[in-house]
Amino acid sequence: MSHASAVADKTPSTLRGASLPKWFPWALAAGSLALAAVIGVAGGLDSKVQWGLIAGILFVLGTYGIAAKVEGSRQAKDRIATSLVWVAFLLAVVPLVSLLWTTVARGVKVLDVYFLTHSMGVVADSEPGGGIYHAILGSLEQVGLATVIGAPIGILTAIYLVEYGRGNLAKAVTFFVDVMTGIPSIVAGLFILSLMLMLDMQPFGFAGSLALAILMMPVVVRSTEEMLKLVPNELREASLALGVPKWRTILKVVVPTSIGGIITGVMLAIARIAGETAPVLLLVFGNPFINANPFEGAQASLPLYIYQQYAQSAGSTAAYDRAWAASLTLIAFVMILNLLARGLARWKAPR
């Protein structure tokens, strides 16, 4: 069979020299898997990871050997590169699948309406029961306030950079927005903490919002800037030519044209800060009771809840289950926000 197809491949392309048939990698993969299984059983290796490694090594060696023989060493190197790239891709999928699988499988155990509508008020960390209502409430309030502060400042800064920005100030803002994107979240938390230490304040929800707003601003600036740049100049010129003042041109023509993309950027930024734990840990402190007032007293928050269930429960299964269920809730929230943002971007893309 191999002989026949090799001939069939060979005849039309004498220029390119011999080449292996298309099914060759698959056949070799199956062959090396089978051989690895035989070696594994014969050698008494019980770890499936070792089987996989042996199969991988056999596959790479086999590819190189056979391809070098039939197609020449340059083609063989090409095939090695191809298989390494595929391996890298599969390697990246493993942790993602494992993470999503574990979160869903262990999260659904305790995730129900009771869990979503009750707090941890009377439940000790090591006991089963309790819920995340207080944490969801805290997260929504903190992230909401952060958005109210961060999004307008971010959008206005982007408008300044795109519509007005020339000269050194704009250059400085651009550079520091870039640098600000890389500030570790814990440093933003420490900044607000140092303010709180000076004003002698106790932890409260809004302090966390301020740190989250700092983390959110550069992300919003970046994405809004990209969107505003996509608006064609003809629209601006047409509006200005009609005598419309520049600020009305921006508000009535430029921003509406790119509003879909701007909102997408804000939503992605929200998704990013919703999962931030470190600043909330320093500034909001956590609270097993329901505290609906973000301006006074310690609050809970979803990511912080996950951390505290993990860290303060001394290995109790009930607490771990709650941590997984809260993770599932958080991931679901972030993913839904991401999906909505992407859908919106596609639907409202500037044309």
Next chain:
Amino acid sequence: MDISTQQTDTDDTSPPTPPPPPSAEEKRAARGATRPGDRIFLGLSRGSGIFLLVIMAAIAVFLTYRAYLAISKDEANFLTAFEWNTSLLPPKFGIAVLAFGTVVSSIIAMVIAVPIAVAIALFITHYAPRRMSGPVSYVIDLLAAVPSIVYGLWGALVLVPHMDGLFGWLNDYLGWTGVFSWDQGAPRSMLTVGILLAVMILPVITNVSREVFRQVPQMHEEAALALGATRWEVIRMSVLPFGRSGVISASMLGLGRALGETMAVATVLSPDFDIHASLLNPGGGTFAQNIASKFNEATEFGRDALIASGLVLFVITLLVNGAARMIIARRKEYSGANA
């Protein structure tokens, strides 16, 4: 509305400025707005730009001030001491262990993540079947969207128990180096942290590299193909040289992320205040992890000390990110001249 704008327009433009032609839209923006609405709006948007700069400056100033309060009372050498006892009288604390741990865990993460991320970026741009490259990009974006605390939980409860096999193997074959020796303790060590950080920074590096690889001029690749190059030779001779600086800056962005990661390290590592030769035995610490772990029992002075360590982290990430951005900016000019 129309009338009023026209009036203000003529009021403002005709008397004071004799030479400028009416086409001077850009000049007007440059010398400042003329109408009240314009002035307010320009003020608002410029103001928020300045506000961002003020925040950056304030972060530096306040952190430095609180750090000064702490360091001035430190009886040990802040840079070299191997202890963190802020409640002692006199207090003794230093960042040597934290700096070492931060650098080591980030280097491990980089060594693992950069090659894989570049390969995935190549996979998306050059290898994946066309129908697959979209979904693959999406998967990578999903990895980026997962909150770090969930990575931390996964790392502590799933990754750590699975490290025994790898650690045993490394100890058996490479234990003699000392770097990979293992005393059979729980694998909550720098290597595990590095692996987890690698997973977390992978999407950052992949996304930036992918964008750079997409910008490789089609001509370069086609020229190589026309000379009979294989796909790997095209990548080695035209894609990688073009994308090198982009990949470097992408890696530095990932590095900045790894240096500052808090929760994933805090959940996985079992810390102590010593430098260990072995990457497999638990111990050590990083700046961010130390802040998160020590914060709850810290006094006000203890918090100042933690702020001092945070200041060092801030400066390091600032340098790394600034360097990355400068490389990107330089590359833009280069590719513009080239395209």
